[in-house]
Amino acid sequence: MKINVLLLSLLLITGIALGIFYHKNAEDSAHENYMVSVNLMNQLKQTDAGLNVLLLKSRYGLQADYDELAKKSVLLSDSFAKLKKSNMARYLDTDISLADALREYEEQINLKIDLVESFKSHNAVLRNSIKYAPPLGDQLISTLENKSESDASLLKKINQALYRWSLYGDKEQADIIQDNVRKILDLLPLFSNEIPLLEYNSHVIAVVDEQEQTQNYLQNALAIDSEKTLSKLDGLYTENYLSSSANDGQLRSYAIIAYGLLALLVAFYFAMKLRGSYTQLEDKVKDRTQQINSAYKEVKESQEQLIQSEKMASLGQMVAGIAHEINTPLGYVNNNVSIVNNLFISMDTLMKGLSRVYGEAVKKPNNKEALSKQVVQVLRQYHRMEQDDIVNEAKELLDDSSHGLNDISELVKNLRSFSRLDRQLIERFDICEGLDNTLKIASSILKQSNVSVIKDYNEDVFLECNPSKLNQVFLNIITNAAQAIPETGGQLTISVKKMDDTVNIIFIDTGEGMDEETRAKIFDPFFTTKPIGEGTGLGMSISYKIVKEHRGQVEVQSEKGEGATITLSFPYQNVE
Amino acid sequence: MLGVTLFLRQTYKIGLSIGCFLMSQAALSAEPILPIPSSLPHDPDKAALGKLLFSDVRLSKDNSLSCESCHFLDRAGVDFLDQSRGVNGQLNKRNSPTVYNSALNFRQLWDGRIDSLDDQVRVVVKNPKVMGMDSWEETTQKLKETDNYAEQFQNIYGRPINSQDIQHAIAEYERTLLTPNSPFDRYLKGDANAINQQAKLGYQYFKSYGCVSCHQGANVGGNLFQKVGVLKDINLLKGFGTDMGRFAVTGNEWDKRVFKVPSLRLAVLTPPYFHNGSVRTLREAIDIMTEFQLGRQVPDAHKDAIIEFLKTLPGDLPKGGK
Numbered sequence: 001m002k003i004n005v006l007l008l009s010l011l012l013i014t015g016i017a018l019g020i021f022y023h024k025n026a027e028d029s030a031h032e033n034y035m036v037s038v039n040l041m042n043q044l045k046q047t048d049a050g051l052n053v054l055l056l057k058s059r060y061g062l063q064a065d066y067d068e069l070a071k072k073s074v075l076l077s078d079s080f081a082k083l084k085k086s087n088m089a090r091y092l093d094t095d096i097s098l099a100d101a102l103r104e105y106e107e108q109i110n111l112k113i114d115l116v117e118s119f120k121s122h123n124a125v126l127r128n129s130i131k132y133a134p135p136l137g138d139q140l141i142s143t144l145e146n147k148s149e150s151d152a153s154l155l156k157k158i159n160q161a162l163y164r165w166s167l168y169g170d171k172e173q174a175d176i177i178q179d180n181v182r183k184i185l186d187l188l189p190l191f192s193n194e195i196p197l198l199e200y201n202s203h204v205i206a207v208v209d210e211q212e213q214t215q216n217y218l219q220n221a222l223a224i225d226s227e228k229t230l231s232k233l234d235g236l237y238t239e240n241y242l243s244s245s246a247n248d249g250q251l252r253s254y255a256i257i258a259y260g261l262l263a264l265l266v267a268f269y270f271a272m273k274l275r276g277s278y279t280q281l282e283d284k285v286k287d288r289t290q291q292i293n294s295a296y297k298e299v300k301e302s303q304e305q306l307i308q309s310e311k312m313a314s315l316g317q318m319v320a321g322i323a324h325e326i327n328t329p330l331g332y333v334n335n336n337v338s339i340v341n342n343l344f345i346s347m348d349t350l351m352k353g354l355s356r357v358y359g360e361a362v363k364k365p366n367n368k369e370a371l372s373k374q375v376v377q378v379l380r381q382y383h384r385m386e387q388d389d390i391v392n393e394a395k396e397l398l399d400d401s402s403h404g405l406n407d408i409s410e411l412v413k414n415l416r417s418f419s420r421l422d423r424q425l426i427e428r429f430d431i432c433e434g435l436d437n438t439l440k441i442a443s444s445i446l447k448q449s450n451v452s453v454i455k456d457y458n459e460d461v462f463l464e465c466n467p468s469k470l471n472q473v474f475l476n477i478i479t480n481a482a483q484a485i486p487e488t489g490g491q492l493t494i495s496v497k498k499m500d501d502t503v504n505i506i507f508i509d510t511g512e513g514m515d516e517e518t519r520a521k522i523f524d525p526f527f528t529t530k531p532i533g534e535g536t537g538l539g540m541s542i543s544y545k546i547v548k549e550h551r552g553q554v555e556v557q558s559e560k561g562e563g564a565t566i567t568l569s570f571p572y573q574n575v576e
Numbered sequence: 577m578l579g580v581t582l583f584l585r586q587t588y589k590i591g592l593s594i595g596c597f598l599m600s601q602a603a604l605s606a607e608p609i610l611p612i613p614s615s616l617p618h619d620p621d622k623a624a625l626g627k628l629l630f631s632d633v634r635l636s637k638d639n640s641l642s643c644e645s646c647h648f649l650d651r652a653g654v655d656f657l658d659q660s661r662g663v664n665g666q667l668n669k670r671n672s673p674t675v676y677n678s679a680l681n682f683r684q685l686w687d688g689r690i691d692s693l694d695d696q697v698r699v700v701v702k703n704p705k706v707m708g709m710d711s712w713e714e715t716t717q718k719l720k721e722t723d724n725y726a727e728q729f730q731n732i733y734g735r736p737i738n739s740q741d742i743q744h745a746i747a748e749y750e751r752t753l754l755t756p757n758s759p760f761d762r763y764l765k766g767d768a769n770a771i772n773q774q775a776k777l778g779y780q781y782f783k784s785y786g787c788v789s790c791h792q793g794a795n796v797g798g799n800l801f802q803k804v805g806v807l808k809d810i811n812l813l814k815g816f817g818t819d820m821g822r823f824a825v826t827g828n829e830w831d832k833r834v835f836k837v838p839s840l841r842l843a844v845l846t847p848p849y850f851h852n853g854s855v856r857t858l859r860e861a862i863d864i865m866t867e868f869q870l871g872r873q874v875p876d877a878h879k880d881a882i883i884e885f886l887k888t889l890p891g892d893l894p895k896g897g898k
Contacts, residue, residue: 064608066800067793070682077691120800121834128786129807132872195873202807202871 014262033087034241040083041234047075048109048226055116058123059218066120073113080109091240098240101233108226115224119217126210130166133203134159140200144190151187154180158204164403165211172403177208333404336397343394346385353378429467431496431505432457438474439494445482450489451509457496461503463570469546476539477507477566484511484564502553502569515560522556608783608792611761612841612891616679618751621732626749629742634718635701637663637708643700643746647675652845652890653753658853663708669819671853674842676893679751681798681839686851688801688836689825693747698739712739755841758891771888778885781878786870795839796889803834807871813864817852844887858883 051072057063084102092099137159144152158180165173184201191197357374364370385391439446439453446453463470481492490510497504514522523544547554551571558564629635630649633642640663646655653674660672670686684690690699701707701715709715716739719725729737732745760779762770771779782788791797801822804810810833822834835851849855855864862882866874 064606064788065610065793067610070793070799074682074691117801118830121802124789124800124802125806128789128870131786199872206807206871 030241030245034245037083037086037088037237038234040079040086041230041237043079044076044083044109045227045230047072047079048112048230051076051112051116052222055119055218055221058120059214061127069116069120073116076109077113080106087241088237091237091244095236095240098233098236101229101236105226105229105233108224108229112221112224112226115217115221119214119221122210122213122217125206126214129203129206129210130162133200133207134162134166136196136200136203137162140191140196144187147190151190154183154187158184162204162207165207174208174211177204181205181208330404330408333401336401336404340394340397343390343397346390350378350381350385353381427465427467429463429465429470431461431463431470431503432459434467434471435474435494435496435505438471438478442475442478442482445479446492449482449485449487451482451485451492452489454491454493456493459496459498461496461498463503463550465550465570466546470550473543473546473568474505476543477568480540481507481509481511481564481566484509484513486512490563499569502571505568505570507566508563509565510563513560513562513564514556514558519556519558523554607764608788609760609764609796610794611764612677612680612754612756612758612794614756615754616751618748622745622748623752624749625728625732626745626747629719629746630749632719634722635707635709635715637710641707643675646672646706649675649753650893652676652842652893653678654846656847658848660706662703662706666705668705670851671848673838674846675750676753676755677795677798677839677841679753680793680795681836682800683836686835686838687822687825689822693750694740694743697743697746712742715739716742752894755891755893758841758889760885760888761891763888772884774881774884775888776885778881778883781874781882782885785866785872785874785878787865787882790837790869791840796841797837798839800837801831801834802837802869803830803832805833805868808868810868813868815854816850817854819852821851840886841889841891843889844883845890858886 051069054063054069054072058066058069063069084106088098088102092102137155141152141155141159144155158177161173161176165177181201181204184197184204188194188197353374357371357378360367360371360374435455435457439455478492485492491508492510493506493508495506495508497506522540544554547568547570553567553569555567555569556564557567630643633639633645635642646660647653648655653676655672657672659670660668662668673686678684679693682688684693684696690696698712701709702711716737719742720737726737729735729741729745733741735741759770760775763776782791790800790802793799804816804821805813810816820832822831823829825831843849843861844858847856847858849858849861850864855861859879862874862879866872866879
């Protein structure tokens, strides 16, 4: 009897120890290690995207210092070094394609960093020369104009091309400069002070060389598809992780079997009971492994969304800056078109004159005198037009316009690396299903703070929206609620209500609530109550933006210590 | 009629270029130079340990040199020699840059061949022409035997003294060597009287002549590479020497005579100038800059104003540094 008790308590203790060991260690630290690598990859993705934006800003003179750009390069190589040493390293020996992807990515970012360095050097020189050369050219032209018209016209041609090129950077102007640059020094004898012409010569050469280099390095750097390689890497890594955590799960079941056998040895009748619970346990283990696997996939998807949104925010800033670059040629084209339009008025007068002559000739073919008078009038008009060179003028204006349009399309090409934004699909979305899915993803964090979730929804309610974005909003709100609830536990109630003209989704938590200050700032970007390094402070501001994009409203009711109620409402016309 | 359209078109073009110019100016109105942060993230205990090591001659083979022998902490972090002298009086080929604000540089050394401050320590201690230690085992052993380094490292890093932590401690100390709060930084932050009229003018010239294309950011340089002689062949300058700079690191043809653009934060305090210390005065350095880097003539009065501006760049030396 005593032995029985002893063995039983031994069993109990081993069981508890095993349970704690597997629950805490195996699963949690594997999670954490996995997340470290995933977070590093996310950081790399963001840094890379930020780098692209800064490159374009520097190219178009919207960023006057290279500190940020230099920091991004450093961050890129630092994060990569960390990634290489992170949990991912475990799988490199066994998975060749993972190792290959990692190597490919390393090569890509190293190349990119080198290209960025070259870009910076050339861009710095280009910006100086392109600012200095054209006004200097104007000065030289005005000194020459009194002396020699023809020589002045050479400089005029070059300088005009320089102006245009510095504004739009089109190839044709570059060719004009290239063809004429060698003739500049022939003008030396015309100047008593040669220095300005020599300076002009070297700056024009610098512009030609540096513009080409700068553009090349920029395009090549932007063309590196490191993001794609990273996604591949991410995918392969996750596969490895999932299969190894499946192994862990297996190990866990073995441990339980061993435990069961041990128990069998201790006492047969205990074994009978234990057997039942063993199968139950194994089922649970399997079930949980599967749940976790699918949750991981979804978490990763939603993280990608987040990055996409942050990228969009910085894109927004950049687009504002670049708008004027597009506006300039656009204004020019617009103006040219209206001038050409005016030119056509004189064409029209001419045509009317001709048709009058024709009418006269048909009506009174014998009235030679009147006829010839009319003809002379028309010819005079034509002559005047010829003198004014209207046709050529119109042609030139139209040529100019097509340059302007080319420049716009060049700019648009530069932006194309960000153009995956077009993929925003609107779908019919089952709100309840979305909430269920999100709750599944958030299950670990909910469990961590012992949150019991009350689902106060069952009807099918549909919304026309971007499902993944709306799920992102749900996830943000649920995560915040879970974090606001102390570890001793609490409740989160989610209800979906059809109102007169809106659908309301209401999240009520029993967490610590917010004071007025927090409430006021909750939607500000970068505002966070979490310790530094834990939250980006972007979650709620992104959510806010998403809700606004869907023409919805967010309402926050909360007092310190009293929990919080967040109400999302979307207009009914979105709802079927 | 055409006269009118031509006139319109011409005025439009002029207006357009002025508009563009203004826009580009407006876009650039963000200042290219930024204030130095008052501190960088660091661990004070580790930095204090690094400070001891920075002045410890045991880091050199014959106990003759510490870091401070070539980077005087009380005098702007340089040694004022054309080129530094390492163990046994060996002549180096380069001038010692300041250690102040070096944590703000994107890479280390004139040719940027080193990425981090930690790594710089790793390399310099073993460099036979600088501190000349045979290995890091030797260095660690030497430090272990003396004073209470072993104990301090154990306490602060929580593990036995080792090369990695020694390097880290010195680097951590270097991260505290900042010179914030300069008159110019105060001016940038809105104190219009922090610098005089001449210096303000100098800053305008520094921007309008294009010095800021290369010397910008918080360190007024130190964040990009640049060829010396971008607008005029530097071989035309006597005494510039044969150092090919970054070319020796990358082997790329274009990298000949490419150096890290040096920080100008403490330039007024740190003659001689350039990678080989070949230039005695700031004025000569600026003469070379305008001729070879800007490719244009700059009147003497403007250069004087630029020097007046450079004088406003040094900030407070850290208290521990004096």
